Amino acid sequence: MAVLLVLAGCGGDVSTLDPAGPSATSIAMMWSVMLIGATFITIVVLSLLALGFRRSVVPRRIPESLWLGYGAIGIVSVALIALLIYGFLVGGGQRPIGGPATTIRATAQQWHWHFSYEARAPTGAVLVMPVGHPVTVEVTATDVIHGFWIPRLGGKVDAIPGHVNRLRLQADRPGRFVGLCAEFCGTGHRDHSFTAIALSPADWRAFMDGASLEALGHD
């Protein structure tokens, strides 16, 4: 039933289950896989439990080593190792290393966001990125800890004063995405958000050449 719910309508501007980039897509996929696995395990465990109350059905004496050695340690370890490998594969693909990527600097403070670029004037509280091309966001903060998160594009990373954290993101289609502060940062935390705009290749070139967002029709 939960799977149906996921498919039915978990959209929205900030839903990780309505991904719009490769990173968020692979994690949403991962969630579906884990949800199915976890549902299965829960049913198995609760069934074993229920069988304990049906004296006539179950054998009275099962060796400890079968329950604990093969069951608890054996089966659980195999499942965990498989999951860990899957996790490393997905995670490893999202590291901000290698390949050409545009670098964008994100600076958080109570309660604003500020975005700047290597070869262009900053854009204030709007993050502008190209479609279909990875960007590395360098995230930092000037006062307290904040969190940089565009749920539909990928995972989050903390914005920590004195440190710069890097996050690799990519948008698969043009459009506007909501960005949020994920780490509690005081009374303004709830509305500490920003907009990310993904531009088509042509618009992106014009933007990097200095065109304003208004001129490109994104105000």
Place this chain on the structure above:
Amino acid sequence: MTEPLLDPRLQRDLDRIWSPEPGWRGVLTNVNHTDIGKRFMIAAVVYFSVAGLLAMLIRAQLASPRSAFVGPEIYGQIFTMHGTLMMFMFAIPMFEGLALYLLPKMLGSRDMAFPRIGAYGWWCYVFGGAMLLGSMLVGKAPDGGWFMYTPLSSRTYTPGINADIWLLGATFVEISAICAAVEIAVTVLKLRAPGMSLVRMPLFAWYMLATSLMMVFGFPPLILGSVLLEVERAFGWPFFDPTRGGDSLLWQHLFWLFGHPEVYIIFLPAAGVVSTILPVMARTRIVGYGWIVASIFALAILSFGLWVHHMFTVGIPHMALAFFSVASTLVAVPTAVQLFAWIATLWQGRPELKLPMLYLLGMFSVFVMGGLTGVMLAIVPFNWQAHDTAFVTAHLHYVLIGGFVFPILAGIVHWLPHVTGRARIPRLGEAAFWLIFLGFHATFLLMHLVGLMGMRRRIDTYDAAAGWTAINLLSSVGAFVMAFGFALFLADCVLQRVVNRRSGQSPWGGTTLEWATAVPPRSYNFASLPAVSSRDPLMDEPRMAVRLARGGGYLAATRYGWRETLGVDTTTGRILQIVVLPGSSALPILLAGATGSFFLFMLAGLYGLTPLSLVLVVAISWRWAWTTGSTSEHGELPAGLGSSVPPHFETQDTPGWWASIFTLSANGTFLASLIFGFAFLWVVAPGWPPPACLGPIGTETAIAILASTAGSASLAVARRMVQRGSLGNAIRLGAAAAAGMGVALVAVAAIAFGGTLPIVTDHAYAAVAAALLAYVAMHLALAALMLAYGTARIGTGYVSPRRSHELAIIGQWTHYATATTLLILVILFLAQSCR
């Protein structure tokens, strides 16, 4: 069964010796573990209710979009206090109270090893809790989240008193927790029934032993973090300020170094309850005793290696993430061992659906799901999405309510007849269970989903457009259903206490020794102490309660008005000594008051008055220690059943010796965390190297190390003199040792105040160096005081070749002071030129 027949004279004598003083005086001076345990649990339930009401406010606020019920300022206080009270004021004191109440009875002892420490812990808990509650009443409650991340919690961004209340109040309560941990560990190791070797201990004792050791090593990092942050807030020492060489990540490491073990510190006692009750409910023995013990310690150790999974988004290198991800998933294995052992026990036995069993089944269904979402969160990429969303809120409630609250509710319904001596009211408890169980799932199951739909933690409201309205409304309705369930549960407990009929001696057929006391138990638990020859003593001898009440066990006579119980060899359970326990005393509440005055002066900014509190603490502690021991020899005393052993103060392997070892372990962990902090800042923090360094400190370092080493050596020789009976020489050498520590203290002060230390408010380097020096100075002063005390004890006849166990403890602390002087001064010497 009827009330066991008693030996009336023995009972009268024991009552006179063990009963608390009558009236109000008794309330203040009682140190009995049964009463202190009950007080802890009742207070914990009160805090649970307060924190639960706060949760209802949260759910009321989030029930509908754009709610105007409370604003973000108040909301911040509400969720911070909900978390803080549940973790520090409910969960930990609840299992401490349960352990204090149950452990001596399960182990076959008359009290805990340190009844006055238990009472002191209780008063610290009361005073610390009063600070937190008081802050809420005046609207100045902490509001930065229960984990108090810096710099948000620093003076700059939280200028009010709110954060100080959290830091001081929580630290106060943690003192109580460390006291309980030491007391529990020593009681389990030393105060068992004769014949109860380690492998015959009830599983609950194993669980509590592991838990208490985890607390000994898990709490010091948080206490250190709280002390440093409070010093930063009060005096401007920049440990966590990134603009002056500090780092907010240091706080996160220290907090989660505590915070993750904390989850298992809460889970393990509850699992101990399950492992105790479940076989009784299934009318069989537990399956896989050895496997369970191994898995307990595997969990305890692993839990210290995965704190970073709370920090997957702070920018940790990928390989480190992989390590902590593996460690985090690995804990599922020992947890699974316990779950499967419980299921196997059900299969082996003939389980009945009595009320405690219902709660255990609730535990299974909730905790398994919480464990599975925990594994999901241990997978790094998924964590990056789910972190700081309602998914995590849902997960942690599945773990804590499934892994702690349900087992504890099972424990309460199981043991309440023992506490009250009364039977429960039919069907009321079942109704409460179903309300709690269904309300719980309604509240939290779909909260996972709303988290993945982007609902962040700690936001005070949301827009209807987000699409979260239906799920949040369901959560709120579920939460109120659950609250009704808890209210009904409480009503059931109270009604059982006041109206219902008496229960039998053993309503469930439990097989552990607590059911061999009278129900409700008497102040001394057992009129005579049992001998044990298996893991389920009451299975072997169902009518043991009667035999013990008639005086058929050990120590079936009183003498000198002493409160006596037996001390055994840690491993084998062979009788070693008669442990003479202290009686009612006002010292615990006085010491807690003196400790509390320190925290209040800090809170009020009256820093100049804090030395007054320290003097009081020292004076009361001195008096406290002085009331133990004896000025005369007793030799071997008859302990019943043909055995004779000396009182504990004429032996070496004493409870005090063990307690001192554990306290020093906690202390050493505190220091190790501080040294870790120094290294961490040096390597990771921005703004290093510092603008100014210590400069040459070679001379002072050499003097301090030589003087403290000479002090340690003098004490070693003094102890040898005591063994030879040459007490006059021992006094002179003890005084010399104290003087050596004093000289070392002066040398350390010369480093701190002689102009070599850079200004401490300028950079974290100087601040940490000053903190290290303060640590050394404090321990040198403490060692000097203890040596003075020891010398005075020799001079007044408390020490003889036989009665020298106090000097062994003083030796531990003196050598510890010397070792830390060496360690810290060498570190500072190596760091003296920092650029």
